[in-house]
Amino acid sequence: GKKGFSSSAVRNVVIKHVTIIGGGQMGAGIAQVAASTGHTVALVDTNEDILKKAVKGIEGSLKRVVKKKFADKPEAGEEFIQKVLQNVSTSTDAGSAAQGSDLVLEAIVENLKIKQDLFGLLDKAAPAHTLFASNTSSLPISDIASATKRLDKFGGLHFFNPVPVMKLVEVIGTPTTSQETFDSLLNFSKALGKTPVSCKDTPGFIVNRLLVPYLLEAVRLHERGHGSKEDIDIAMKLGAGYPMGPFELADYVGLDTIKFIIDGWSVMEPDNPLFGQSEYLNKLVAEGKLGKKTGEGFYGKK
Ligand code: 3HC
CATH class of the missing domain: 3.40.50.720 (NAD(P)-binding Rossmann-like Domain)
Structure with a gap:
């Protein structure tokens, strides 16, 4: 060794x-x-x-x-x-x-x-x-x-x-x-x-360092009015081969978890645009809509 x-x-x-x-x-x-x-x-x-x-x-x-x-x-x-x-x-x-x-x-x-x-x-x-x-x-x-x-x-x-x-x-x-x-x-x-x-021992190690900014960017893309949640999910599944689209995956992981991760990182690196806040995500978390674990998140009850 x-x-x-x-x-x-x-x-x-x-x-x-x-x-x-x-x-x-x-x-x-x-x-x-x-x-x-x-x-x-x-x-x-x-x-x-x-x-x-x-x-x-x-x-x-x-x-x-x-x-x-x-x-x-x-x-x-x-x-x-x-x-x-x-x-x-x-x-x-x-x-x-x-x-x-x-x-x-x-x-x-x-x-x-x-x-x-x-x-x-x-x-x-x-x-x-x-x-x-x-x-x-x-x-x-x-x-x-x-x-x-x-x-x-x-x-x-x-x-x-x-x-x-x-x-x-x-x-x-x-x-x-x-x-x-x-x-x-x-x-x-x-x-x-x-x-x-x-x-x-760096923020997000490998997977979350790439995955979390991607999920947040999907939310921002939607917030800019550049795609519906459904279309963004279909696009990433059929166009990039991901098993779940970003909104589906965010609901699966838990919106509180994603918010917690991004909040921590934005304290460590306040000027990193990849670690910026999402108003939409914050609103859902404040309403207790955390995804799969509460039955409602980016998507409503199924
Ligand atoms: N236990 C045991 N088996 C399970 C399971 C569980 N909890 N969940 C799914 N499976 C099995 C199913 O039985 C099924 O087996 P089969 O192929 O023999 O039928 C297989 O997995 C596929 O499941 P489904 O058919 O129900 O559904 P999908 O094909 O959509 O697969 C999925 C489900 C495996 C969750 C797939 O959608 C996927 O890979 N999604 C992305 C998951 C991902 O990215 N995870 C990482 C999140 S980030 C993270 O965890 C880090 C943290 O720090 C935030």
Whole structure:
């Protein structure tokens, strides 16, 4: 490896037991994929209701996966679902769940202070060898890591929605992430059946740095009166081969998420026109129209 290890493969921490903090769409999706690929997973959130909903969501998504993978063997499919679910345990106590974990992966609300408090607590509770990673889509990994004393064992693992379907994982190394940690996170991504790409700790990493300005530009194009939402979506699907048009995708990702990302970046780079505000997006978010999660966004209820 880069730092003079004779064999990084030998030095890698092999990740078998994972603690995932956050039972929302991303956390549950990551838990599902990890459990499906033979990892044991402790899924953590603040209350039992969220955890119950998360496990229900995992079961529902597994049924969709199995329908395809075990199309002609429904019994083997059911067996697979039960096996995967056995790999998932749930907890409302992050500190004790982190015990015995090779990796703690955080996918909670995009709030720096809350993430720092969580990792500060985890740093004291988790064994010394445990790696930490955040699935943040917009906050600097270094800022989150600064709440811990294991800067060398801290990186980013950024997944995409829907996690069971999207093949990419962005692996983010900060200036203090060790080569050993980075390699372990790369290998973990591969063990999940995903394709990792290496990213620097810069705003939006690769995908969101390109995707979010594109989504915002689609909104601005529409705001200028240069195309209907429907036509813009059709255009990008049929003219550029995207599976969803920008308005459909924005509703899918969540308008609050997009606004949160752009707000953060416009503070970091106020003069960057790519990070400018959209009045239309702001209005919808203010009205609580956040897309798929609330049933209404750029498009009305379906
Ligand atoms: N769990 C399991 N399987 C799922 C699933 C889920 N949650 N969602 C979809 N699938 C499966 C379906 O079962 C289906 O399988 P099949 O081909 O065997 O029938 C397959 O995926 C395709 O699904 P559908 O037929 O229902 O619908 P589509 O063909 O339109 O595909 C899609 C849905 C995969 C979501 C596709 O539209 C797509 O790729 N959209 C773009 C998604 C995208 O860009 N995501 C990234 C967002 S950015 C992000 O996440 C970063 C964050 O930081 C903001």
